[in-house]
Amino acid sequence: MESEIKKRFDNYIREKGLRKTAQRDVILEAAFSSDDHFTAEELWMKARKIDPKTSRATVYRTITLLLECGMLREIDLGRDERVYDPNFIESPDHNHLICIDCGKVVEFEDENAAVLIDCITRRLGFRPTSKSMRIEACCDKLRSSGMCENLIELRLGKK
Amino acid sequence: MESEIKKRFDNYIREKGLRKTAQRDVILEAAFSSDDHFTAEELWMKARKIDPKTSRATVYRTITLLLECGMLREIDLGRDERVYDPNFIESPDHNHLICIDCGKVVEFEDENAAVLIDCITRRLGFRPTSKSMRIEACCDKLRSSGMCENLIELRLGKK
DNA sequence: GTTCGTGCAAACCGTTTGCACCGAC
DNA sequence: GTCGGTGCAAACGGTTTGCACGAAC
Numbered sequence: 001m002e003s004e005i006k007k008r009f010d011n012y013i014r015e016k017g018l019r020k021t022a023q024r025d026v027i028l029e030a031a032f033s034s035d036d037h038f039t040a041e042e043l044w045m046k047a048r049k050i051d052p053k054t055s056r057a058t059v060y061r062t063i064t065l066l067l068e069c070g071m072l073r074e075i076d077l078g079r080d081e082r083v084y085d086p087n088f089i090e091s092p093d094h095n096h097l098i099c100i101d102c103g104k105v106v107e108f109e110d111e112n113a114a115v116l117i118d119c120i121t122r123r124l125g126f127r128p129t130s131k132s133m134r135i136e137a138c139c140d141k142l143r144s145s146g147m148c149e150n151l152i153e154l155r156l157g158k159k
Numbered sequence: 160m161e162s163e164i165k166k167r168f169d170n171y172i173r174e175k176g177l178r179k180t181a182q183r184d185v186i187l188e189a190a191f192s193s194d195d196h197f198t199a200e201e202l203w204m205k206a207r208k209i210d211p212k213t214s215r216a217t218v219y220r221t222i223t224l225l226l227e228c229g230m231l232r233e234i235d236l237g238r239d240e241r242v243y244d245p246n247f248i249e250s251p252d253h254n255h256l257i258c259i260d261c262g263k264v265v266e267f268e269d270e271n272a273a274v275l276i277d278c279i280t281r282r283l284g285f286r287p288t289s290k291s292m293r294i295e296a297c298c299d300k301l302r303s304s305g306m307c308e309n310l311i312e313l314r315l316g317k318k
Numbered sequence: 319g320t321t322c323g324t325g326c327a328a329a330c331c332g333t334t335t336g337c338a339c340c341g342a343c
Numbered sequence: 344g345t346c347g348g349t350g351c352a353a354a355c356g357g358t359t360t361g362c363a364c365g366a367a368c
Contacts, residue, residue, distance in 0.1 A: 017347095018347080018348090019341085019342050019343075019346090019347060019348065020342075020343095021341080021342075021347095021348065021349080022341095023348080023349070024348090039332090040332075040333075041332080053350090054350095055349065055350045055351075056333095056350090056351095057333095057334080057335085057349075057350065057351080057352095058348080058349055058350075060332095060333065060334070061334095061348085061349085076235035076293075080331090080332085081331085081332060081333090082332085082333090097279070097280065097283055097285065099285060106283050106285075108279065108283060110275075110279055112275055113275060113279065116269075116271055116272060116275055117294050120256070120267065120269055120272065120294065121256065121294060121296045124256055124265050124267060124296075125299060126256065126258060126265075126296040126297060126298060126299055127296065127297045127298070127299040128296055128297075129296070129297040131294070131295070131296070132294070132295045133292055133293065133294055134235075134292065134293045135276050135279060135280060135290065135291070135292055136290070136291045137280045137283075137285040137286065137287055137288070137290070138285060138286045138287075138288040139285060139286070176322095177322080177323090178321090178322060178323065178366085178367050178368075179367080180322095180323065180324080180366075180367075181366095182323080182324070183323090198357090199357075199358075200357080212325090213325095214324065214325045214326075215325090215326095215358090216324075216325060216326080216327095216358095216359080216360085217323080217324055217325075219357095219358065219359070220323085220324085220359095239356090239357085240356085240357060240358090241357085241358090319368105320367105320368090321366105321367090321368085322365105322366090322367080322368095323364105323365085323366075323367085324363105324364085324365075324366090325362105325363095325364090325365100326361105326362095326363095326364105327360100327361095327362100328359105328360085328361085328362105329358105329359080329360070329361090330357100330358080330359070330360090331356105331357095331358090331359100332355105332356100332357100333354105333355080333356090334353105334354080334355070334356100335352100335353085335354070335355090336351105336352095336353085336354090337350105337351095337352100337353105338349105338350095338351095339348105339349085339350090339351105340347105340348080340349075340350100341346105341347090341348080341349090342345105342346090342347080342348085343344105343345090343346090343347095
């Protein structure tokens with residue numbers, strides 16, 4: 001994890017008059033050590049690999065903090081539980097394509113999409129600040145062959 | 160509610176070998192009597208206005224049925240509870256803009272968006288069948304004047 | 319008469335919270 | 344020493360489910 005992320009978090013902590021704690025550092029490390037999306041439960045597991053005593057409640061409270069300071073964003077996928085995306089620091093304008101068949105999520109950036117979102121948003125009378133687009137699609141391989149590598153991953157219990 | 164909707168549901172019921180019941184008719188009526196989005200709880204309230212004995216469990220089970228046959232679609236808004244959109248029968252290709260400030264949801268269709276979604280989806284290796292786009296934006300009025308009519312509605316307890 | 323649907327209440331599960339203890343400052 | 348943070352377990356709220364009764368066929 002880049003130290004710039006730690007600095008940004010420390011700055012936020014300081015600005016808000018909060019306290020720097022070992023637990024928050026552990027959860028920050030767990031959240032940004034890879035670019036994978038994660039749920040609260042998954043973040044808890046990652047954090048406990050670093051410090052087994054990390055509590056679930058502190059994970060939830062730290063997620064709230066990270067959302068507030070804009071370092072983490074919630075994204076809407078299948079939605080039985082909330083999913084968080086740690087990649088908005090590196091790619092502030094990225095979008096998501098979600099396969100409604102196999103659940104695969106692909107991140108992408110697209111200049112045309114950015115322009116179009118801007119136009120549509122203005123036309124409807126809104127301000128296009130936090131532009132973010134989500135496309136639902138169908139998995140080609142799954143439809144044609146009845147299986148795709150991602151579904152295989154899910155079946156094998158990647159998690 | 161158009162009788163075409165009732166026919167479509169009856170057909171589905173018959174095809175699957177299910178039974179036509181008074182409760183299912185009531186919930187269908189409640190769901191499609193207006194074009195408003197609704198939660199399960201809200202649909203339950205609407206249904207009880209028609210038949211006060213309607214049970215919550217039957218509402219949930221009928222929503223599942225309506226999702227299966229494609230008459231209802233789940234849409235992702237703020238997401239503390241699931242929201243359903245009854246308008247995909249009339250406008251199969253519509254998209255949603257959600258204001259992250261005031262929560263307002265605007266439905267729109269856009270030919271350019273349809274083409275772009277198609278291109279992006281193909282480029283990423285997916286099949287663009289059930290195309291659907293969601294844009295998050297910021298409310299212009301709320302940002303500039305500190306208030307917007309939709310926030311006023313929410314405060315006054317539209318619900 | 320058989321089988322599926324309904325209604326109730328309990329179970330579920332992700333998330334939030336009250337409270338006593340602990341640690342940053 | 345003070346005040347905010349942590350950890351536990353209980354509470355919460357939307358959704359699902361087990362089971363006995365009732366209705367569709």
